Amino acid sequence: MSDLSPLEELTLLLLEAPSRKSGGRDPIPGRTHLAKELFLLWKSPVFASQLKSVRFEPGRFGPWTEAISVAMDELVSRDLVSVSTGKASVIRLTAGGAKTAEKLWITLSPERRAVLTDVKSNLNPLSTEGLLDRIYSAYPEYAVSSEWTGSRTPK
Amino acid sequence: MKAPTIEVTGKDPDSLARSTSVKVNGNSLRTPELALEVPVRNPVGLEVLSQKEFLLRSPLMEVYRTLSIDRINECVGPSDASAEASRRLSSEVGASLRKAAERGGVPILILALTDNNRNPLNAVPPRKELDYILDLLWRPENKIVVPPVVGTLTKPEQYQTILEGIQAREESIQERFTMAVIPSTYRSITEQLVGMYWKSGARIFAVDLQARGFAANAPAISLVHRILGGLANKSKEAFVLHALNSRERVGVRDSARTNWLTGAAFGFDTVGANHIPPRGFSSTSDPVEEVAKVSLFQSRDFGYYSLAELRKRKGSRLDVELDTFPFDSMTLDTLIKSAEPDRARTAAKKHNISKALRETKSFQALLEAGRFGRYVHQKDRVMADYEVAREVGSGLKVKTID
Numbered sequence: 001m002s003d004l005s006p007l008e009e010l011t012l013l014l015l016e017a018p019s020r021k022s023g024g025r026d027p028i029p030g031r032t033h034l035a036k037e038l039f040l041l042w043k044s045p046v047f048a049s050q051l052k053s054v055r056f057e058p059g060r061f062g063p064w065t066e067a068i069s070v071a072m073d074e075l076v077s078r079d080l081v082s083v084s085t086g087k088a089s090v091i092r093l094t095a096g097g098a099k100t101a102e103k104l105w106i107t108l109s110p111e112r113r114a115v116l117t118d119v120k121s122n123l124n125p126l127s128t129e130g131l132l133d134r135i136y137s138a139y140p141e142y143a144v145s146s147e148w149t150g151s152r153t154p155k
Numbered sequence: 156m157k158a159p160t161i162e163v164t165g166k167d168p169d170s171l172a173r174s175t176s177v178k179v180n181g182n183s184l185r186t187p188e189l190a191l192e193v194p195v196r197n198p199v200g201l202e203v204l205s206q207k208e209f210l211l212r213s214p215l216m217e218v219y220r221t222l223s224i225d226r227i228n229e230c231v232g233p234s235d236a237s238a239e240a241s242r243r244l245s246s247e248v249g250a251s252l253r254k255a256a257e258r259g260g261v262p263i264l265i266l267a268l269t270d271n272n273r274n275p276l277n278a279v280p281p282r283k284e285l286d287y288i289l290d291l292l293w294r295p296e297n298k299i300v301v302p303p304v305v306g307t308l309t310k311p312e313q314y315q316t317i318l319e320g321i322q323a324r325e326e327s328i329q330e331r332f333t334m335a336v337i338p339s340t341y342r343s344i345t346e347q348l349v350g351m352y353w354k355s356g357a358r359i360f361a362v363d364l365q366a367r368g369f370a371a372n373a374p375a376i377s378l379v380h381r382i383l384g385g386l387a388n389k390s391k392e393a394f395v396l397h398a399l400n401s402r403e404r405v406g407v408r409d410s411a412r413t414n415w416l417t418g419a420a421f422g423f424d425t426v427g428a429n430h431i432p433p434r435g436f437s438s439t440s441d442p443v444e445e446v447a448k449v450s451l452f453q454s455r456d457f458g459y460y461s462l463a464e465l466r467k468r469k470g471s472r473l474d475v476e477l478d479t480f481p482f483d484s485m486t487l488d489t490l491i492k493s494a495e496p497d498r499a500r501t502a503a504k505k506h507n508i509s510k511a512l513r514e515t516k517s518f519q520a521l522l523e524a525g526r527f528g529r530y531v532h533q534k535d536r537v538m539a540d541y542e543v544a545r546e547v548g549s550g551l552k553v554k555t556i557d
Contacts, residue, residue, distance in 0.1 A: 003342065005374040053373055053543045057410045066371035066405065070339070073365075074374075077307050077341040145407045 006050045007071045009104055010041055012080065013116055015093045016101035020121035025101075027092035028120075031068070032061055032128050034091055036135050039063040039142075040119045046112055056142065062135050063142040156325065156333045156356030161393035165522030170541070170548040171380060171422025174522040177395055179332060180298045182213045182261050187419035187518045189511055190215035190397065190427040191260065193251045199501060200428075203508045204258045206480055212512065215299075215397070216255030218248055219265045219430040222288070223273065227280065231287045245291060252296035263334070264297040265399070267304040267430070275306025279313045289320045299332045304363060304399070307341045314348055318355060334359040336399060339367075339375035349382045361397040366429050368405040368414045369398070369421045370543040376421050377547045384551060398423040400431055403507065404450070404459045411459040412536035413452060416511060419518050420531060420544035446491055446499040451477075452507040454514055457534040459507075462491050462499070479509040 004012070014037050019026040028034045039056050041047040056063040072091075075081040080097035084090045093101055105113070123131055136143040143149075165174040177184040191200030193216050200216070203209060230241040248264055255262035266288055268276040279285060280303075288303050302317050321333060335352035337345060339362055349360065362379055364372050383394050398418045405414045418426035447463035453476050460468070465475045466487055477487060481502040490499055521527040531541050 008374075053370070053546050055370065055539050055543075057406055059407060066367045067373075070367055070371045070374070073340045074342065077309065078343060144409065 004100075005067075005071060005074075007038065007054055007067050008075055010038060010047065010051070011068075011071055011075060012093070012097060012101040013104055013108070014038070014041075014120055015081065015091065015097070016105045017113070017116040017120045019124060020117060021125070025093065025098070026120070026124060027090045028124060030089045030091070030128070031072070033123060033126075033131060034072075035064055035068050036062065036131055037119050037123050038068060039135070039139075040123070041115070043139075044115055044119075046115045058142045058145040060145060060147045062132055062146055063139065156321075156358075157331060158356060158358040158392070159332060159395060161358075161395060163393065165519070165525070165527075167420070167522060167527040168525070169528045170420045170544045171551075172419045172518070172522060172527050172544075173422070173424070174519045175393075175395070175424055177424070179261055180330075182259075184213050184215070184261060184425075185519055186395075186424035187515050187522075188212070188214050188425050189415060189508070189515050190217050190263075190425045191508065192216075192428040192430065193218045193255050193262075195247065195251070197501065198251075198254070199504045200508055201254060201258050203505055203512065204260065206509070209509075209512055210259070212259065212516075214260050214512075215425050215427065216258070216260035216262050217265055217427050217430070218251040218255060218262060219267065219428075220244075220248060221267045221269055221273065221430075223269050223271050224276070224280070224284075225271050227268070227284050227287065231283055241287075245294070248291065249294060249296055252294070256296065261298055262296060263299045263301060264292055264294070265301045265304060265430075266292060268306075275304075277306040277308065279305065279308065279316050285317070285320055289324060293324050293328065293331070297331075299334050299359065301334045301361070302336060304336055307338045309341060309344065311344060311347045311351065314344075314351060318351060322355065332359055333357045334361050334397060336361045336363050337375075337379055338363050339365055339372045342375055342378055345375070345378050346382050349379065350386070353383075353386045358392060359395045359397065361399040361427075362423075363399045364401045366400055366402055366431050368402055368540070369417050369423075370540045371405075373421075373543055373547050377550060380422055380547070381551055395424045396422060398426040400429050401426050402429045404452075406459075406536075408461075410536075411450060412540075413457040413459065413511070414540075416457060416514055416518075417531075417537050417540045417544065419515070419527075420541050421547060422544075446493060446496050449496070449499040449503045450507075451503055452510045454510055455534075456536045458536040462487060462503075466491060476510070477506070479506045481505045 016025055042051045042054060042056055054065055054067050056065045079094050080100055082092055082094050132148055160178040162176045163173055164176055175186045191214055230237055230244055252262040270276055292300050308314055335357045337348055387394055401418055402414045404411055406412050415426045448461050450459040450461050452459055468475055490502060521530050532538055
């Protein structure tokens with residue numbers, strides 16, 4: 001359908017997924033959140049085959065893959081996604097990105113839509129500390145290189 | 156544009172890896188090969204190349220300079236100070252190119268243009284500044300002309316402006332090869348850009364990997380191979396592919412592993428050093444402040460281990476590989492106890508380059524014998540990366556030409 005990579009498509013789809021609370025296309029509150037949401041999709045059997053060339057590894061802030069930086073650069077340069085920088089970076093769809101994401105969303109099975117909505121609704125509202133706590137407790141093997149060991153005990 | 160003579164001498168049936176013999180200006184370059192960097196200070200690569208075991212190698216030697224807009228403006232003005240600044244820059248790059256040639260390498264000048272915050276320019280400089288840059292690239296010591304690396308441009312006309320500047324100079328001086336640089340970002344323009352340079356005669360191409368690993372850049376690498384493979388098959392000609400701004404290693408701590416050697420599996424004939432700072436919120440390079448954290452490449456599994464980890468392993472079943480010239484006169488313990496991070500980093504760099512040069516040399520023989528895939532697959536740390544490389548290779552309908 002598009003010449004985007006699977007990771008780029010899933011980034012757009014996460015941004016398109018409705019938030020259970022607001023019902024709207026909420027932005028993703030930063031790259032850490034995006035990375036962990038994509039990580040959970042990678043772990044999900046529903047999306048695993050689509051992301052088989054992606055490999056998450058333990059990074060300084062838990063699971064990470066450089067492919068996320070590459071995907072974000074591509075989406076920003078195509079003007080599909082914008083990243084506002086400031087105190088915290090916020091990732092959102094541009095007008096063009098919203099059109100592309102909508103087309104991708106329509107083709108998804110209900111099961112895939114449900115997984116995307118679940119992941120986004122569960123992780124998006126968390127603070128960065130809360131997010132890392134949750135991911136580290138569920139996947140401690142990805143916390144081994146972390147510089148952050150818990151909200152009260154930074155290294 | 157002049158095209159090099161390329162003879163393919165071996166291929167990996169499962170990935171895009173191949174070995175070639177390339178003739179560039181009288182030098183015979185055997186690939187896969189590393190390209191070494193010639194920084195202004197501490198050009199470790201030159202010292203490694205002067206070691207007896209590497210004397211017969213003719214790698215590309217990257218003289219990479221970042222020029223900010225202010226620095227360029229400082230050189231193009233009408234004042235005496237501008238003339239002096241221009242002379243100094245010209246003399247500095249000339250000296251580096253000559254040093255590289257004296258060590259038997261193929262010198263190659265790469266000028267990366269940035270704004271004053273050292274971000275890629277992402278624009279074509281005005282005519283006067285562009286002319287200055289192209290004149291600098293056209294100096295006699297520079298054997299392969301690389302168009303200025305400007306970041307990501309979104310309009311083909313912008314690239315056309317740069318290409319026209321190169322073509323205008325070729326009318327008077329034809330004895331130059333051109334290496335077209337393809338950014339790994341903004342793939343919407345890749346086909347047009349590759350096609351434009353191919354049509355003008357370029358047969359040496361580089362993908363700017365922007366300080367990221369090969370596996371992470373798989374979408375761009377796959378696309379470039381598909382386009383180049385198609386063009387090459389159609390015209391029955393060969394091309395050379397260089398990895399620009401590739402990382403030496405990826406992964407942190409326990410997962411750290413070689414990156415530059417996996418470039419061969421992704422179909423890169425030559426793999427250069429990284430010259431730009433890693434970006435992103437979770438950069439994978441470890442900040443090295445303590446000697447014990449300096450890492451040494453181990454060819455057994457293609458991993459990078461800190462000196463502290465290696466010391467723990469000493470005497471264990473797994474021998475620590477300290478078989479390079481920096482360790483002729485020092486042991487692991489003396490290095491760790493030196494308490495001089497700069498000394499340790501330099502020694503590690505010499506070791507890492509030496510080991511990587513040995514590995515690329517063995518790649519050539521392995522490819523010719525059809526055993527490359529089996530060999531790389533045994534290296535635990537890069538098995539997953541090699542699988543991505545195989546996927547890129549098998550996903551291509553048009554394979555690279557022979």
